[in-house]
Amino acid sequence: MKYPDEALFNYVVEGLEKRGVTKVEVGKLAYRMQHRFFPELTVEDFGEQLPKILKKREVLNILATGFALDDLASAKKLPEPLQTIIENDLGNYGVDENLAISIAQLFGSISVTNYGFGDISKAGVVKKLDTDPETNRVNTFADDLIGSLASADMSRLAHGKPLDLSGWEHKIK
Amino acid sequence: MKYPDEALFNYVVEGLEKRGVTKVEVGKLAYRMQHRFFPELTVEDFGEQLPKILKKREVLNILATGFALDDLASAKKLPEPLQTIIENDLGNYGVDENLAISIAQLFGSISVTNYGFGDISKAGVVKKLDTDPETNRVNTFADDLIGSLASADMSRLAHGKPLDLSGWEHKIK
Amino acid sequence: MKYPDEALFNYVVEGLEKRGVTKVEVGKLAYRMQHRFFPELTVEDFGEQLPKILKKREVLNILATGFALDDLASAKKLPEPLQTIIENDLGNYGVDENLAISIAQLFGSISVTNYGFGDISKAGVVKKLDTDPETNRVNTFADDLIGSLASADMSRLAHGKPLDLSGWEHKIK
């Protein structure tokens, strides 16, 4: 059975949009943490990384799973006690952070460290998702996962650019 | 809000029982992989570790989340394309393995390595969960998670016994 | 060949002592981050967790490896370009963070998140190790590893206390 890449991509992109997560918002989160180290990079530069991050199937799989769990909790469709735990974002749960860290690890240890900092010093769209009283939407997974997208973004652009091996590749036997 | 530890524990214990996962079955998986290194340890010795593993709230949180996702998939209650992916245990998903690895990591790198070996060379109750044609139950998460319990088990008993610091603890300033 | 547990423990304890890392200093780091959530816990309460963390052989193995790499760099005994990278704590290295995250993961995802926050908002003995101009000692690994001890400490005491299964253990088949 062929993997449903396009349906998965669409599900994730719609999930991002309905939570107000755009290239600019992710770019702002990354810019906020990296501007002092990379003053030449703009919010737009960071934002433009998002599609490159969403090309990874593993990122899409994790985002889709987290969004589905949040949506099921919003609709009160989870079994107890998970319904209570996720609906109230109880601090001892940690599976939201497990999944966010799994995304960050795809981009290296610096991404994991940045994720941890961003998760605790919540800002921008992550803070809004964490605290928004206007909707009844559960964002227990979404806020952590968007934070990990921002940490992936800054790793891709700032620290983790792959080497250009064009002059060196022949040295590999 | 107090964390619902007892309800969480009961949910996980019932989830294990209805999948046929007992101390003896987990002990057999661990014994199978470690007997050649630790010939003095019995299946029962390994099985007796299971309660010690289930004392960790993080283990319970992950098991509960995976069991809930499997049960929702069995009941066809997940949004597409996750329903198709999880129901058919498609090979490119990997979130089941992310969660299983998150359990194994609590018990160290040797546990992660053993998890990987056990997951690919499926045996015992893991193999049964992976392939059982008799039920319509989805076990996409369960087989990986039980495999990680077995790897945690062997790590606890065989490789990772903590040191006895009773004569040394005073050296820590 | 028997594993040299006592020699390993002594090597790590001496490594902590010569870097000024004590129960009180680790306790202060953990207290600083967790006091607002757990106001009843004291610096001493957090400090008393350190021996429990150092009972794990995997923690000792990682600490010993990091301390040895720092000491070899201080003595200019590493091959190039590792000598330059570690001696100058270059930001793109990341192996120091890999090892610190490996410690944090033994204590759960909340520990990893707290490690990331603490690593970027350096304080206390971690800040001193990171910036101390008085010695010529390289602390590229030590500052990250001590940060991960603090995150392990807060996880153990604040979030991750294992369940007391005494009344429930019989439910596990």
Next chain:
Amino acid sequence: MKYPDEALFNYVVEGLEKRGVTKVEVGKLAYRMQHRFFPELTVEDFGEQLPKILKKREVLNILATGFALDDLASAKKLPEPLQTIIENDLGNYGVDENLAISIAQLFGSISVTNYGFGDISKAGVVKKLDTDPETNRVNTFADDLIGSLASADMSRLAHGKPLDLSGWEHKIK
């Protein structure tokens, strides 16, 4: 201070060569594990992935650190008890596996699982590195790290190919 990318790359490439690790050898390891799933892929196809893996600075950093530790152990330059532990590849060490898993995690959870399987069912150049009696070279880190390169390789080619977003990228807001 500029990161010494070229010196780092050269150090790693020389380290691979002197251990007999070539594109073909890594390709054989990956082929051995994936041939039954992807019969159309050749050893050469897998081997050609190696340069793409070595473009990641994080991979180079970890390989260089592991090779340096092995070489220092071969030259008996490590402090005790690390010298004894690494020289004899003692089974309770695990830092070699921590670093190998850190590489595998850059390529997703399926890569971590495959690493674990490959590490225990040692084959090809990994087996040779693990057991070669002809040299006095310590390969405690090298065998695990080469195993993780093979798992990265199979993930890149077989499971983890990124999506082609050319027709879809405009959907990302």
